[in-house]
Amino acid sequence: MIDIHTHILPGLDDGAQTWEDTMNMARVAASEGITTIIATPHHANGRYDNIASEVVEHTKHANEQLIAAGIPVTILPGQEIRMHYDFLEAWYRTELLPLANSKYVLLEMPSSRIPQEIYELIHELKIMKLKPIIAHPERNAEIMKNPERLGELIDLGAFAQVTTHSLLGGFGKRIEKSAWSLCKNGLIHLVSSDAHHVERRGFRLREAYNVISERLGRPWETYFLNNAQCVIEDNSFGTQPASVPIEGKTRRMLSFFHKN
Numbered sequence: 001m002i003d004i005h006t007h008i009l010p011g012l013d014d015g016a017q018t019w020e021d022t023m024n025m026a027r028v029a030a031s032e033g034i035t036t037i038i039a040t041p042h043h044a045n046g047r048y049d050n051i052a053s054e055v056v057e058h059t060k061h062a063n064e065q066l067i068a069a070g071i072p073v074t075i076l077p078g079q080e081i082r083m084h085y086d087f088l089e090a091w092y093r094t095e096l097l098p099l100a101n102s103k104y105v106l107l108e109m110p111s112s113r114i115p116q117e118i119y120e121l122i123h124e125l126k127i128m129k130l131k132p133i134i135a136h137p138e139r140n141a142e143i144m145k146n147p148e149r150l151g152e153l154i155d156l157g158a159f160a161q162v163t164t165h166s167l168l169g170g171f172g173k174r175i176e177k178s179a180w181s182l183c184k185n186g187l188i189h190l191v192s193s194d195a196h197h198v199e200r201r202g203f204r205l206r207e208a209y210n211v212i213s214e215r216l217g218r219p220w221e222t223y224f225l226n227n228a229q230c231v232i233e234d235n236s237f238g239t240q241p242a243s244v245p246i247e248g249k250t251r252r253m254l255s256f257f258h259k260n
Helices: 019-031 052-069 087-092 117-127 141-145 148-156 173-184 205-216 218-233
Strands: 002-006 036-039 074-077 080-082 104-108 131-135 159-163 190-192 243-246 249-252
Touching: 002 104, 002 159, 002 190, 002 218, 019 052, 036 052, 036 218, 052 074, 087 117, 104 117, 117 131, 117 148, 141 148, 141 173, 148 159, 159 173, 173 205, 190 205, 190 218, 205 218
Parallel strands: 002 036, 036 074, 080 104, 104 131, 131 159, 159 190
Antiparallel strands: 243 249
16 A cells, blocks of 8 residues: 555654654554555645755655665655745745655645635646645535535646545544545545554554445545555546445436546
């Protein structure tokens, strides 16, 4: 399995704080069947700034330690980039990173709203041949209230990533309901852990995929698994399954999900 959104690099944000934390997280990831992890420390969120060169250097050092410790996990560089006023300028200053040297960029919105500027940003990124992935939209208050707003962003060219802990109830029933609703309506393209710590907020990726298979069907599990692979290979996502089973019946998906 591949996890495209984690906070495994030490001392950069509110994730792993020490190299011991990083190694422990990697060991747990390996035990769950995760082979590749994209490190996505917070950047430009008002509290943390982790520019591209620093993340790349930390990632290189982390992989050296993983090899020395015999832990069969590879870490690839990325960032969880908060929307900010000079996003495009920062990109051209090479301060920002895509995920795993691909065209995919992990984009974080405020939890309370959808910034008006995101519409123009998605448009500009698309012109630049970049593919924005919106991190954990199920936890955005505006999307929770009006899920169709996420559909609008997807129609513009964005993709969306749901968090394992949201699907498994780790953030409460309301967010859990939001996460599954977005999945069932074809508005989610990726599943990842957003892991921060072994005990406080681990991976739970295999557990989430198992529940997805039970609730949505094996084709959806395969779709999400394959899309994570597409990120690190810089390929286009596959076609979503056409329907999802609900209580023994089949429900057709909404028609406004994005295809790339």
